[in-house]
Amino acid sequence: MKRNRRKRTTAFLAGLVCAFLATATVAAPSRTVNQVGPLKVGNPCPSFGGYALNNDMLSLSKLLNPSKGSPASAVVISFFATWCKPCQEQLPVIERVVASLANRGVRGVLVDYGEDTDLAASFAEEQKLRLPIIPDRFTKIAVRLGVDRSLPRTLVVGRDGVVRTIFEHEGDDFEKALRVAVESAMH
Numbered sequence: 001m002k003r004n005r006r007k008r009t010t011a012f013l014a015g016l017v018c019a020f021l022a023t024a025t026v027a028a029p030s031r032t033v034n035q036v037g038p039l040k041v042g043n044p045c046p047s048f049g050g051y052a053l054n055n056d057m058l059s060l061s062k063l064l065n066p067s068k069g070s071p072a073s074a075v076v077i078s079f080f081a082t083w084c085k086p087c088q089e090q091l092p093v094i095e096r097v098v099a100s101l102a103n104r105g106v107r108g109v110l111v112d113y114g115e116d117t118d119l120a121a122s123f124a125e126e127q128k129l130r131l132p133i134i135p136d137r138f139t140k141i142a143v144r145l146g147v148d149r150s151l152p153r154t155l156v157v158g159r160d161g162v163v164r165t166i167f168e169h170e171g172d173d174f175e176k177a178l179r180v181a182v183e184s185a186m187h
Contacts, residue, residue, distance in 0.1 A: 052133060064157075073185075081115060110131050113151060
């Protein structure tokens with residue numbers, strides 16, 4: 001009982017912080033950065049992997065070079081949390097962009113920051129998300145890629161595994177900015 005109350009309280013407080021941050025950036029344009037933690041535009045993306053909600057083992061190398069099908073032309077990696085309102089708004093955008101470019105080899109993966117599998121699964125079902133989701137309960141993937149609680153964080157990686165774009169936050173023009181970044185990474 002205390003554990004559930006603590007979870008709800010933590011989720012509520014995190015939601016308040018995220019809502020506050022969201023109101024500060026609502027009208028802001030999408031912004032990219034050149035470096036976040038160990039990630040730097042122009043450098044190889046650190047390898048990572050984990051079990052997706054469907055129990056498939058996913059990794060950056062598997063996304064770039066699947067055992068079946070042709071290699072990826074680009075990969076979109078987005079870190080989100082269920083309590084993050086801006087994340088909830090941008091996930092459908094990511095899905096639209098990836099789906100519209102899938103026939104050209106674009107792949108995507110969502111990484112649920114610091115939450116357990118059940119919460120990630122119910123959120124994915126509620127939001128009707130189709131991209132694979134890796135729950136990163138202990139934030140090992142996030143730490144490896146230098147992502148902190150400043151969510152959402154979206155990366156575009158080229159077919160060569162090199163980071164092409166890092167979105168620090170997503171604004172009103174995110175769909176256009178993401179599409180341009182992905183199409184640029186495909187070349």
